[in-house]
Amino acid sequence: MNNRLRVLRAERKMSQAVLAELLDVSRQTVNAIELGKHDPSLLLAFKVSQVFGLPVEQIFDPGLHGEAKQAAE
Amino acid sequence: MSKQTQYPRTGFIGAMCVLKWEGMREIDRANEKRVNVLSVFWALSLIGVSAAMAFLDLSRDLGFILPLAPLTLGLLCLRAYLKLLREMDELLRQMQFEAMAVGFGTGLIVGMAILSLPIPAPWPTVVITVSMTLAYCGRIVLGAREMARNARAMEEAGE
Structure with a gap:
């Protein structure tokens, strides 16, 4: 799953450690999400959305294409 | 030198350092410690009870009661592991x-x-x-x- 976590964090000049603290996860979890190595749980995705004040779909892109995307919309 | 580079990040030791110092929160460390301590007590009680059963001339009642010690510690260990997983x-x-x-x-x-x-x-x-x-x-x-x-x-x- 693609995400804009790194960009949003850089815009706010926030370190991974600070974001991890706000989300109550380890720094390595934030790192793995940014690198696309780990998909966050629904709860964590909502926490990220709260921290950045943006809807979840503006931060995470599940990469749905074609019929799946139309069905989701 | 920043805090993150005070330990190696390559090889087995490096991987374990990153896991323990960057991949774990305080609550994970505390929960893991509880599981480890209970596991050691469980193993010791298992060895102790097995030795007692093998080498001591225990009464029939004690022979039934003694194995409850490792069983109880094992169940406590299992509960601590579930707590660790839930809060991890x-x-x-x-x-x-x-x-x-x-x-x-x-x-x-x-x-x-x-x-x-x-x-x-x-x-x-x-x-x-x-x-x-x-x-x-x-x-x-x-x-x-x-x-x-x-x-x-x-x-x-x-x-």
């Missing part, structure tokens, strides 16, 4: 579940292989337990190495 950082939890799947899968495969041998295998329980433990630990180490790789990529990117 989600990346670590994923690693734990994968390691458990690999461990139990290996146990099943090795167990079936032992059963299908034409001759009775020596110490089948030990062989199965050791293979399960090695597979479980191996998967954890691979997960930690992945963490260390990610940490290096992060440092190279200037984080």
Whole structure:
């Protein structure tokens, strides 16, 4: 799953450690999400959305294409 | 030198350092410590009770009551492990579940292989337990190495 976590964090000049603290996860979890190595749980995705004040779909892109995307919309 | 680079990030030691110091929160460390302490007590009680049953001339009642000690400690250990899993950082939890799947899968495969041998295998329980433990630990180490790789990529990117 693609995400804009790194960009949003850089815009706010926030370190991974600070974001991890706000989300109550380890720094390595934030790192793995940014690198696309780990998909966050629904709860964590909502926490990220709260921290950045943006809807979840503006931060995470599940990469749905074609019929799946139309069905989701 | 920043706090993150005060320990190695390559090799087995480096992977374990990243896992313990960057991949775990305080609550994970506390929960893991509880599981480790209870596991040691469980193992010691198991050895102690087995030795007592083998070498001491115990009464029949005591022979039934004594094995309850490791059973109780084992159940406490299991409860502590469930608490650890529930409260664990989600990346670590994923690693734990994968390691458990690999461990139990290996146990099943090795167990079936032992059963299908034409001759009775020596110490089948030990062989199965050791293979399960090695597979479980191996998967954890691979997960930690992945963490260390990610940490290096992060440092190279200037984080």
